[in-house]
Amino acid sequence: MNRRIRPLPLERRKAFYGRLFVLPWLVGFLPFFVLPLIRTVRYSLSFMTASAEGIALQPVGLRNYIKLFAEDPDFIRELSTAFGTMFQEVPLILSFSIFIAMLLNQKFRGRTLARAILFLPVIVTSGVVIYILKTDINALYAMNGVQGQSFLRMTALTDILYSLGLDYRITDLISSAMGRIFDIAWKCGVQILLFLGGLQSIPSSFYEAASVEGATQWEKFWKITFPMITPVLLTGIVYSIVDSFTYYGNNIMLKSIKPAFDNLNYAYASAMSLVYSVMVMVVLGLVFLLVGRRVTYVER
Amino acid sequence: MSAERSDHLTRKDLAGFLWRFVRGLVLLEVGFILLYPLIYTVTVAFRPPQELNDPVVVWIPKTWTFRNIAEVWEFIKLPELLLNNVRIDLASAILQTAVCCLVGYGLARFRFREKGLLFALVVATIVIPPQATTIANFIQFRGMGILDTPMAFYLPALTANGIRSGLFIFIYRQFFRNMPADLEDAAYIDGGGPFTTFLRIMLPNATAPVIIVFLFSMVWYWNDTFFHGMYLDQTQTLSTALETLRSNLSVMIPGIQADPFTISCYMQAGVVMTIFPVLAIYILMQRYFTESIERTGLVG
Numbered sequence: 001m002n003r004r005i006r007p008l009p010l011e012r013r014k015a016f017y018g019r020l021f022v023l024p025w026l027v028g029f030l031p032f033f034v035l036p037l038i039r040t041v042r043y044s045l046s047f048m049t050a051s052a053e054g055i056a057l058q059p060v061g062l063r064n065y066i067k068l069f070a071e072d073p074d075f076i077r078e079l080s081t082a083f084g085t086m087f088q089e090v091p092l093i094l095s096f097s098i099f100i101a102m103l104l105n106q107k108f109r110g111r112t113l114a115r116a117i118l119f120l121p122v123i124v125t126s127g128v129v130i131y132i133l134k135t136d137i138n139a140l141y142a143m144n145g146v147q148g149q150s151f152l153r154m155t156a157l158t159d160i161l162y163s164l165g166l167d168y169r170i171t172d173l174i175s176s177a178m179g180r181i182f183d184i185a186w187k188c189g190v191q192i193l194l195f196l197g198g199l200q201s202i203p204s205s206f207y208e209a210a211s212v213e214g215a216t217q218w219e220k221f222w223k224i225t226f227p228m229i230t231p232v233l234l235t236g237i238v239y240s241i242v243d244s245f246t247y248y249g250n251n252i253m254l255k256s257i258k259p260a261f262d263n264l265n266y267a268y269a270s271a272m273s274l275v276y277s278v279m280v281m282v283v284l285g286l287v288f289l290l291v292g293r294r295v296t297y298v299e300r
Numbered sequence: 301m302s303a304e305r306s307d308h309l310t311r312k313d314l315a316g317f318l319w320r321f322v323r324g325l326v327l328l329e330v331g332f333i334l335l336y337p338l339i340y341t342v343t344v345a346f347r348p349p350q351e352l353n354d355p356v357v358v359w360i361p362k363t364w365t366f367r368n369i370a371e372v373w374e375f376i377k378l379p380e381l382l383l384n385n386v387r388i389d390l391a392s393a394i395l396q397t398a399v400c401c402l403v404g405y406g407l408a409r410f411r412f413r414e415k416g417l418l419f420a421l422v423v424a425t426i427v428i429p430p431q432a433t434t435i436a437n438f439i440q441f442r443g444m445g446i447l448d449t450p451m452a453f454y455l456p457a458l459t460a461n462g463i464r465s466g467l468f469i470f471i472y473r474q475f476f477r478n479m480p481a482d483l484e485d486a487a488y489i490d491g492g493g494p495f496t497t498f499l500r501i502m503l504p505n506a507t508a509p510v511i512i513v514f515l516f517s518m519v520w521y522w523n524d525t526f527f528h529g530m531y532l533d534q535t536q537t538l539s540t541a542l543e544t545l546r547s548n549l550s551v552m553i554p555g556i557q558a559d560p561f562t563i564s565c566y567m568q569a570g571v572v573m574t575i576f577p578v579l580a581i582y583i584l585m586q587r588y589f590t591e592s593i594e595r596t597g598l599v600g
Contacts, residue, residue, distance in 0.1 A: 193512060
């Protein structure tokens, strides 16, 4: 009896086709990602002088990196700010997106309109448009007006929470979360979309069965909805983290781009962005370790 | 008996009514926050500059004017730039949408040894900020002789290495992974090869991610100025024209610096000119877009 099961021809053929499907990406991956990345690493280990003839590199070992951690007065501070913002924002963004997605998933009159409006700014205002709006003094003034209003409402909320006898730490947490709603709502478009797609893919028979068994809404959410959207949740987490780190207004991004173009100090900027990338990767690796195992893929 | 029942029903009705009220309120609030900049842009673009300072005029101008657009027309040559945008950005977005779909499918539905590694590398391309390797990429493109040609956009898009390609591959992969295996098996039993199965069975069911990816891809190409400025410096598009609008205005129109209201109006007119094609496409595709979210769930 042959205990070793040899792969079936079909499986081998499928493996071949799988590689074929991925091949286009691999073809571009080498020249457009790997080679530039290797170059960037080499720059980060050099001192760079640019002249009319081109760029001259002078290897200096780890000096750029040492400068980064030992001499740069801002880098570590900026780095911890970036991580702090990320840890605060990502949970808020995710829970807000799930909440809005669940609202949009319900049946009500004007739902299509609500969806169209909620995704509209995501579609329209990115890149240069948001840049123009942020540099338009009048627009900024007008937007601060909106923020000012929500700030007023926020203090009212804080007062109510205080009078309810809540601890000030909890009150502060809630009010700072409310104050961020304006910023948060802007960063949620893609995530709302992902979650809405995820919610739609849950068979209604699951909920019907749960209702027959007498499950409450709360139980339905944690026992059906949440496990079923874990695959998109993972996508959402990855996207939110990366977005928070590579957001243009992020100080480190600004710092690593600006010196590169202003003083042609590209070697130093390379070192900075590489360190930063590695840290982002560590965070994502942890996320995959913690969350990845709990993701349920339903075999249907 | 019957009275008790009706009493119970009313309480439930009340809860339902309250919930609908709160839901409407939340959606209105969030919708307003998100629409705010867009409303601002449109009303400012079509109002005479002196009305920007008029306390009576908040949203609806006393007079609507096309003068701002006409003034900016000289700096944003719409017909010519629109053609460039279609030729470069729209084409790249279409290529990217198609190829990322293939790659995502390959990573989702086939089993081969190095799949895990390849997927990890795809995630790595999302994580490393593209700004980090820009100069190296620039040199790479120059070496390949595609700098300042549309090829600098086409080739990465064609090999699924364009703007945020990693994210799109990820979205496709998560989607295809959730497709029922029976569908695929049925196609194989009927004698369909992997490509036939993909084209005839999987793709028709994947309109949701295709539309979502296409919209995002198009918007991100359309509104990008960073890569356009780096790799396609000679070809102006709407976004790069908009980016340089402010400085062009102050050079070409003497004395405009002292008049922030006129600058604001002209800038917003430029924004309207840049985003209206995207807006038009979104409004046209909006139905399919929101419906496609609905159809992400394959089996109900």
